[in-house]
Amino acid sequence: VNWFVEKVRRTTGWTSGQVTHTCVHIPHQNSDWKLLCQHGAGYARGSGDSGSPVFSRVNMQSDEVRLLGIHWGVNNELGVAWFSPMSGVKHDLGSMQTVAPVQTPPPSLTVAITSPVTDVVRPYAQCLYGASASHGAPPYSYAWSVDNFIVGSGDLYYHTAGGSNFLISMTVTDANNNMAAVARQMIVDHAAPECLDM
Amino acid sequence: MRQSKFLAFFVSASVALAGCKSPVVPLPYPEYELFTGFVTVIDLDRKPYPRILVEQQPHYLTHPFIDPLQHGRKTWFAIWPATVFEEERADGTVARFRFRDLKVGSRVRAWTGHNEIDTYPSQTTAARIRVVP
Numbered sequence: 516v517n518w519f520v521e522k523v524r525r526t527t528g529w530t531s532g533q534v535t536h537t538c539v540h541i542p543h544q545n546s547d548w549k550l551l552c553q554h555g556a557g558y559a560r561g562s563g564d565s566g567s568p569v570f571s572r573v574n575m576q577s578d579e580v581r582l583l584g585i586h587w588g589v590n591n592e593l594g595v596a597w598f599s600p601m602s603g604v605k606h607d608l609g610s611m612q613t614v615a616p617v618q619t620p621p622p623s624l625t626v627a628i629t630s631p632v633t634d635v636v637r638p639y640a641q642c643l644y645g646a647s648a649s650h651g652a653p654p655y656s657y658a659w660s661v662d663n664f665i666v667g668s669g670d671l672y673y674h675t676a677g678g679s680n681f682l683i684s685m686t687v688t689d690a691n692n693n694m695a696a697v698a699r700q701m702i703v704d705h706a707a708p709e710c711l712d713m
Numbered sequence: 714m715r716q717s718k719f720l721a722f723f724v725s726a727s728v729a730l731a732g733c734k735s736p737v738v739p740l741p742y743p744e745y746e747l748f749t750g751f752v753t754v755i756d757l758d759r760k761p762y763p764r765i766l767v768e769q770q771p772h773y774l775t776h777p778f779i780d781p782l783q784h785g786r787k788t789w790f791a792i793w794p795a796t797v798f799e800e801e802r803a804d805g806t807v808a809r810f811r812f813r814d815l816k817v818g819s820r821v822r823a824w825t826g827h828n829e830i831d832t833y834p835s836q837t838t839a840a841r842i843r844v845v846p
Contacts, residue, residue: 526781526833542741544827544836545762545791562781562788563833588830592745597828 520556522586524567532557535595552603555595569598624651624695626687634699635707641675642710651689660684676703740795740826744840748786752819762791767823787834790823799843810844819844
């Protein structure tokens with residue numbers, strides 16, 4: 516209830532409204548049957564709109580929508596438009612391509628070097644480098660490299676700078692052997708702030 | 714003696730009830746006036762209940778490009794045993810009317826007592842049909 520739904524069809528076009536009734540059993544016209552578990556909403560409709568797709572937006576910024584049901588009628592006294600939910604349609608007709616759930620790929624493994632906070636360090640300064648992996652399947656294994664030589668493991672690593680700039684990189688591997696890498700070009704400068712352990 | 718009188722009453726009452734017609738099934742919703750239009754079709758062969766087509770503007774044919782919002786409503790009304798028929802006379806009084814006396818071309822006010830199915834023409838059940846001048 517209160518979910519915002521929309522419909523498009525020949526008579527009243529594109530209209531929208533809030534869901535007001537869920538899973539109502541409605542007497543069928545001219546028989547003893549009942550339409551089981553129908554939903555009602557407040558969108559405008561008219562004669563000829565039967566069969567309209569009733570849908571909601573996956574998010575308001577995109578055109579991607581989720582098909583919720585099929586409009587078929589109205590209770591004029593209550594001002595409620597009725598639609599059959601797709602769950603009932605699938606129950607009667609079986610699974611359909613049109614209602615296949617959207618397969619959203621899981622977010623891929625990412626890693627970030629979170630410390631030090633600047634890319635500038637003093638010559639010969641020992642600094643704590645930290646990495647953080649996200650998404651993917653834990654547990655993660657971490658590997659640190661400096662100028663393409665592997666120098667350490669774990670999500671934290673102390674490195675003592677030399678007198679010249681260097682490239683520090685982190686490669687993370689998750690439980691499914693997915694890998695992600697990130698690198699930072701570090702500048703060695705006497706004017707750099709002191710390293711602070713984060 | 715008293716017991717036998719009671720038994721006789723019970724038996725006669727049971728026989729009388731058994732002889733009654735089954736009660737008229739009421740419509741599922743309170744009646745709600747839809748519109749006034751002209752009867753253009755009386756379909757007595759429709760099962761399980763006959764139906765009538767009522768059109769606001771009958772000169773517009775039922776066609777996919779006809780717009781109900783501009784060209785008037787067209788609705789099939791199923792006639793249930795519970796449907797009430799009335800006739801409004803010129804002096805404003807309303808009297809009972811019989812379905813069999815309804816004629817194509819009659820101007821009627823129509824009330825529904827059911828959901829309206831959004832086909833075109835739409836379909837619903839008549840709670841009340843009042844023939845008007």
